[in-house]
Amino acid sequence: MRRLRYRFDNLVTRGSRALLALLVLVALAISVVGATALVVLAPGAADLPLALWSGLTVAREEGPPPLPGSTPVVALTGIVIFSTLVGLVKTGLDRRLAGLRKGRSPVVERGHTVVLGWSEQIFLILSELAAAGETTCVAILADMDRPSMEEAIRDRAVLPRALRVVCRTGNPTDPADVAIVSPERARAVIVLGSEDADSDARTIRSLLALDAAGVRPRVQLVAGVRDPDNLVAARLAGGSGALVVDVDEISARVVVQSCLNPGLLRVYGELLGSGGSEICFRQPGDLVGESFGDALPALENGSLIGLERRGGIMLNPSAGTRIDADDRLVLIMAHGGAKQFRASSEPDRRAVVASGEHTPVAHRVLVLGWNARGPAIVAEFDRRMPPGSQVRVVAHDPRMTSRMDALAGTLTNVTLAHETGDITRYGTLDALGVGSYDHVLILADDRLGAHVADSRTLLTLLHVREMSRSNGWRHSLVTEMARECDRRLAEVTEVDDLVVPARVTGLLMIQIAEHPRRHDVFTDLFASGGQEISIRPAGDYVRLSAPVDYATVVAAARAYGEVAIGYRGDRTARGDGGVVLNPPKSRKVVFESDDAVIVLSGRDPRKDGLRPAAEPRRRLNHEIT
Structure with a gap:
């Protein structure tokens, strides 16, 4: 008896399918026993096939039953079996729904975008992918429960x-878990880092x-x-097709460029x-x-910044570089812009x-x-x-004091000072005498x-802004924020630029995931020694307080070996800080002393050339220290 109970317990633990099979066997066994008894005890009532069918369907013609008391037995047996079957179906549905809520079912999609991991960047990534409109499905795999992820996305995106x-x-x-989101059928996979040291x-x-x-x-x-130091390992793990971004290095360059060029962050944005x-x-x-x-x-409607030739990118090549039929123009144009067309305005050399x-x-x-960057x-x-x-660095951080002496020995142009x-x-x-500095970085x-x-x-930030406003100090003020949601709080302080490193690197990863051809362009823009975007006084290019065509600004920038891509006008302009990218060449602009021209500059264009064909897909983080 104990062995029989043990086997029954093992059968039950196998799940609903095993119980359903047991119910079928019990129903068949009862029907066979009942039919056999009917044929043996009432030979004239029915033959064996008819008796078996009558037991399975619980159907008979009018009249008293062949065996008195058989109807209640069959009815009770059917009720028990049917009730058990309903319970099994309900239990199976509950388990299925619970499994769906856990988020373990496979994703059957093709051409979707896969995101592995969860961080503050996820909301930015979803918003940008939605704005781009180039993917219809995003599959997220993270080590957290599905309802929490869905609720967070509904609340913040x-x-x-x-x-x-x-x-x-x-x-x-x-x-095994990564296979759930079907990455082999995706168009792109973005791997998000975490906020801790094991990222x-x-x-x-x-x-x-x-x-x-x-x-x-x-x-x-x-x-x-x-x-x-982890770049080589990441490239080996991802293979030749993986694009690995050096997050902290790029963030540091964006912070410094934004500090020296107020308004530049809006251009990158x-x-x-x-x-x-x-x-x-x-x-x-x-x-x-x-x-x-x-x-x-x-x-007229596009800012030419370079050429794509034989799989390589030339940003801001020398002025005499001839455009071949096999080349592709690298342009800055309005999103979804139409075909480029000729400008009607000629530069006014005067x-x-x-x-x-x-x-x-x-x-x-x-x-x-101070921080790790x-x-x-x-x-x-x-x-x-x-x-x-x-x-001059001021912070209450032991990491700063321990690094300063070694760091100062590597500098050639800057005198470094620090205090706690x-x-x-x-x-x-x-x-500190904040007013005596040209740039303040927090x-x-x-x-x-x-x-x-x-x-x-x-x-x-509030202390510095109040001091600057009270004393009439004029200096750039750039603030680094850890979270995107806190950026809105800081905007009320009228700060020049608010840098959220996670936002910049997140946007960059989306760009190169959705448009791999743009990778080499951003490589040159963010890499050390490559081309860079600068904001310079408009008075260095054209006459002030007089209307000029923007085509004249483009010609003036070329005198410095630069490519003009826009300008910064009225900085009180609502929402854009006065930054205008890719204006029509025929637009009339009147520059004042506080206005500036946005240019692409860098290496001496006379020494510039096509990137070697051996590295047509050089990584954004190619420099390994």
Whole structure:
């Protein structure tokens, strides 16, 4: 009896299918026994097949039953079996619904975008993908329950109905879990890092899990690492088709460029975001045979910035570079812009005042706060500022004091000074003489949680802004925020630029995931020693207080070996900081002393050339220190 009960318990634990099979066998057994008894005890009532059918269907003709008392037995047996069957169906449905709520069912999609991991960037990624309109489904795999992910997305991301977001629960580093979102059939896979110290390790393991899922080389992989020492390992894990972004290095360069060029972050936001101006590739058309310098003012609705030739990118080549029929124009155009067409305006050479050489001016920079990107930020200041410049760092962080001596020995253009102080106290800031600096940079403390770090940053920002407003100081003020949601709070302080590193790198990863051809363009823009976007005084290019065609501005920028891509006018303009990208060449502009021209500049264009064919897909993070 114990053995029979043991076997019954094992059968029950096998699930609903085993119980359903048991019920069928019991029903058949009862029907066979009943039919046999009917034939034996009442030979004239029915033959065996008819008796078996009558037992299975519980059907008979009018009249008394052949066996008295058989009807209640059959009815009770049917009720028991039917009730048990209903219970099994309900239990199976409950289990199925519970499994769906857990988010473990496979995703059957093709051409979708896969996101592995969960961070603050996920809401930005979804919003940008929705704005771009180039994918209809995004599958997210993260190590958290599905209802929590869906609720967070509903609360913090406004998405159109055309974009479906499918959330699944699983470990992004486990090949079996990664297979749930069908990455091998996706158009692109984005691997998100985490906020802790193990971010790079998990990113590399996710890339290995994708390799085990058989996604390469068919699917575009994009990932980010924080430590440059992990770049080689990440590239090996992702394979030749993976684009690995050095998150902290790029963030440091954007912070420094924004500090030295107020308003530049708005330019990057438009180029990297969806809906504004974008980088695109077009056929040269009737520009074949013309020189690059002559072609710059020739397009009315597009800003020519370079050429794509034999799989390589030339940004801002020499003016005499001839455009071949096999080349592709690299343009900045309005999102979804029509075909480029010829400009009707000719540059007015009389309005050009360009001298052909910018006079370098030493800068004084005050850095308030410190984080892991601090050394890279100081090194970037040294690379971009002329000799005689000064950088002063004030923070209450032991990492700063331990790195300063070694860091100062590597600098060539900048004199570095540092001191310990609580930058959230008004008295500390007042004693620093903030008004004597050309640029003020406030860094978020990454030792603290993002919420606490942003709270301290906002307090420092409010103190500096009030001091500057009360004393009439004129200096650029750039603030680094840890969270995108806190950026709206800081906007009320009228700060020049608010840098959220996660936002910049997130937009960059989306761009190269959705448009791999743009990768090499951003490589040159963000890499050390490549082309860069600068904002320079308009008085260096054209006459002030007099109307000029924008085509004249383009011609004036070429005198410096630069490519004009826009201008910054009235900085009080609502919503855009006065930044205008890719204006029509025929537009009349009147520049004043505070206005500026946005240009693409960098290496001496006379020494520029096509990137070697051996590295047509050089990574954004190719420099490994």
